[in-house]
Amino acid sequence: MNAPEIDKSSPAAVRRAIRDGRFTAFTADVAPGFAQGNLFIVPGQWADDFARFCERNSQALPVLGRSEPGSPHIPSLGADLDLRTDVGEYMVFRDGELVATPTTIADLWQDDFVAFVLGCSFSFEEVLKAQGLRLRHQEEGDVSAMYVTNRPTEPVGPFHGPLVVSMRPMEPADAIAAISICARYPQFHGAPIHIGHPEMIGIDEISQTYGGHGFTDISDRELPVFWACGATAQIVAREARLPICITHHKAHMVLTDLPVIAAPSAS
Amino acid sequence: MNAPEIDKSSPAAVRRAIRDGRFTAFTADVAPGFAQGNLFIVPGQWADDFARFCERNSQALPVLGRSEPGSPHIPSLGADLDLRTDVGEYMVFRDGELVATPTTIADLWQDDFVAFVLGCSFSFEEVLKAQGLRLRHQEEGDVSAMYVTNRPTEPVGPFHGPLVVSMRPMEPADAIAAISICARYPQFHGAPIHIGHPEMIGIDEISQTYGGHGFTDISDRELPVFWACGATAQIVAREARLPICITHHKAHMVLTDLPVIAAPSAS
Numbered sequence: 001m002n003a004p005e006i007d008k009s010s011p012a013a014v015r016r017a018i019r020d021g022r023f024t025a026f027t028a029d030v031a032p033g034f035a036q037g038n039l040f041i042v043p044g045q046w047a048d049d050f051a052r053f054c055e056r057n058s059q060a061l062p063v064l065g066r067s068e069p070g071s072p073h074i075p076s077l078g079a080d081l082d083l084r085t086d087v088g089e090y091m092v093f094r095d096g097e098l099v100a101t102p103t104t105i106a107d108l109w110q111d112d113f114v115a116f117v118l119g120c121s122f123s124f125e126e127v128l129k130a131q132g133l134r135l136r137h138q139e140e141g142d143v144s145a146m147y148v149t150n151r152p153t154e155p156v157g158p159f160h161g162p163l164v165v166s167m168r169p170m171e172p173a174d175a176i177a178a179i180s181i182c183a184r185y186p187q188f189h190g191a192p193i194h195i196g197h198p199e200m201i202g203i204d205e206i207s208q209t210y211g212g213h214g215f216t217d218i219s220d221r222e223l224p225v226f227w228a229c230g231a232t233a234q235i236v237a238r239e240a241r242l243p244i245c246i247t248h249h250k251a252h253m254v255l256t257d258l259p260v261i262a263a264p265s266a267s
Numbered sequence: 268m269n270a271p272e273i274d275k276s277s278p279a280a281v282r283r284a285i286r287d288g289r290f291t292a293f294t295a296d297v298a299p300g301f302a303q304g305n306l307f308i309v310p311g312q313w314a315d316d317f318a319r320f321c322e323r324n325s326q327a328l329p330v331l332g333r334s335e336p337g338s339p340h341i342p343s344l345g346a347d348l349d350l351r352t353d354v355g356e357y358m359v360f361r362d363g364e365l366v367a368t369p370t371t372i373a374d375l376w377q378d379d380f381v382a383f384v385l386g387c388s389f390s391f392e393e394v395l396k397a398q399g400l401r402l403r404h405q406e407e408g409d410v411s412a413m414y415v416t417n418r419p420t421e422p423v424g425p426f427h428g429p430l431v432v433s434m435r436p437m438e439p440a441d442a443i444a445a446i447s448i449c450a451r452y453p454q455f456h457g458a459p460i461h462i463g464h465p466e467m468i469g470i471d472e473i474s475q476t477y478g479g480h481g482f483t484d485i486s487d488r489e490l491p492v493f494w495a496c497g498a499t500a501q502i503v504a505r506e507a508r509l510p511i512c513i514t515h516h517k518a519h520m521v522l523t524d525l526p527v528i529a530a531p532s533a534s
Contacts, residue, residue, distance in 0.1 A: 172461050172462045172463050172464055172467065173460070173461065175462060175463075176446055176458050176459055176460070176461070176462060177458075179443055179446040179447055179450075179458075180446055180447060180450035180458050183446075183447035183450070191443050191444075191446075191447050192443055193440070193443070194439050194440065194443070195439045195442060195443060195462070195463075195490065196439050196442075196462075196463055196490045197439055197487070197488060197490070200439065200488060220464070221464060221467060223462065223463045223464070223490075
C-alpha cells in the first residue's frame with residue numbers, strides 16, 4: 001500500500017508530512033500563496049538582542065513571528081505549527097560551529113528557547129511571477145544565487161556579520177517592475193539593495209556563489225539585481241558563538257499559513 | 268526705481284511676472300513644492316484624440332488638467348492661470364513645422380482651442396531631492412539629458428511618434444530608491460522605463476542628447492536611469508501635422524498651484 005498522497009497546496013498538510021518524515025524535499029515549490037520563513041532559535045537570554053538585531057537589519061531579517069519563551073509554537077503563523085519537527089532540516093550551531101543537520105530538534109529543545117521566523121525571498125518571487133515577471137533561475141530549475149557582501153550588518157549584542165544577498169538576473173524593465181513591487185513588501189526583504197555593479201558590494205566574481213549553487217549567467221540584456229537575504233542569519237549564527245543556536249538548513253523553510261498577498265506590511 | 272521683487276516661492280506671483288514680462292528665465296528653480304507642467308494646445312476637433320493618446324501613453328503624458336473648449340483657463344491648476352500669457356515661451360507649429368517661439372499666444376488664441384497640461388519631471392526631481400537623493404545634473408547646473416528612443420508611442424488618430432526619455436545618472440542605491448519613490452507618482456511620469464543598457468532603447472551614443480544639452484557623464488559607480496518624458500509631445504506636435512498646435516518651449520513650463528506631494532495619484 002502506498003503512503004497517502006500529500007496535498008502540496010496546503011501548508012498544514014506539508015507541515016504534517018514533514019513532521020511524519022513523508023516529505024523531505026526543499027519547500028520552494030509547495031504551498032504556493034503562503035509565506036515561508038527562515039528559522040532562528042536562541043536561548044531566551046539573547047532573544048531581545050536578536051529581536052533588536054532584526055529590527056536594525058530588517059531588510060535581511062524581517063520578523064514574521066516570535067515564540068513565547070520555551071514554546072515551539074507561533075500560533076499566528078499556523079495553529080498546529082511545531083517548530084521542533086515541522087522543518088525538513090535544521091542546522092545546530094554550538095559555540096559557532098555547525099555540529100549537526102538533523103531532521104528534528106525535539107530532543108534538543110530547551111525550555112528557554114525562543115524561535116523567530118523571518119521573511120523569505122520565496123514569497124516575493126511568487127508575487128513577481130504573479131505579475132508576469134521572468135525568474136530565469138527558476139526556469140533553469142535552480143534557486144537564486146547568494147553572495148556574501150562587504151556590507152556589515154548593524155550589530156547588536158553578540159549578533160553581527162556581513163550582509164548576505166540573493167541575486168536574480170533581470171531585463172531592465174523587469175528589474176524596474178520588481179523594485180517597485182518589492183518595495184511594497186518589507187516583510188519579504190523589501191526593495192533590492194543593489195543593482196548593476198556587483199563589485200560595489202564586494203562581489204568580485206559573480207560565478208562564486210555562497211553555498212555553491214544557484215549561479216545564473218547574466219546576459220548583455222540583463223542586470224544583476226540583489227536583495228538582502230535571510231541567509232544573513234546563518235553567518236550570524238556562526239559569528240555570535242552562542243552555546244547553542246539553531247536555524248533551518250538550506251531551502252527547508254518554515255511553512256506558514258500567512259497568505260503572501262495579505263501578509264503584514266510595515267508600509 | 269527698480270521693478271518690484273518677484274516672490275519666486277509663489278507660482279501665482281511668478282505667473283504674474285511671466286505675464287508682465289518681468290520673469291523670462293527657465294522655471295526649473297521657482298515655486299518649489301508646486302507641480303509644473305508641459306503645455307499642449309490643439310484645435311477642439313483633435314482634443315479627444317489627444318486625450319486618448321495621453322491615456323495610452325500616460326507614462327510620458329500624464330494629464331494634470333484640460334481646459335474647456337475655447338477657454339485658456341484650467342481653474343483646478345490655478346484660479347488666475349491664463350495659458351495665453353503665463354508661459355515664458357511657446358512653440359507654434361503649423362502643418363508640423365515650428366514657425367515661431369513667441370512669449371505670448373494671446374493673438375493666436377482660437378475659440379476652439381483646448382489646452383492640456385501634462386506632468387513634468389521637475390516635480391519628481393523635487394520629491395527625490397526631498398528624500399536626500401543626489402541629482403548630479405542639477406549639481407552641475409544643468410537640466411537632465413533627453414533622448415529620442417526606438418520605442419514607438421501607441422498612436423491615436425494623428426498623434427504618433429517615438430518615446431522621448433530623460434536620463435539621470437545615479438548610484439545603484441539611489442536608482443533603487445528613485446524607482447520605488449517615482450512608482451508612487453504616476454502623475455509625474457511614474458517609475459523609470461529603463462535602466463542600465465541604453466542601446467536596448469535605441470540610444471547608441473549617450474553623449475548625443477536630444478536638444479543638445481544636459482549630458483552628464485556616467486561614472487563606473489552609476490547607472491543611467493531613463494524616465495518617459497513630456498518632451499515626447501513636442502515630436503508628436505511635428506508628426507501630427509495639424510494646421511496649428513502649440514506647446515511650451517524648452518524649460519518654460521506651466522506653473523500650477525498643485526502641491527507636489529498632494530498631487531492626484533492613480534495608485
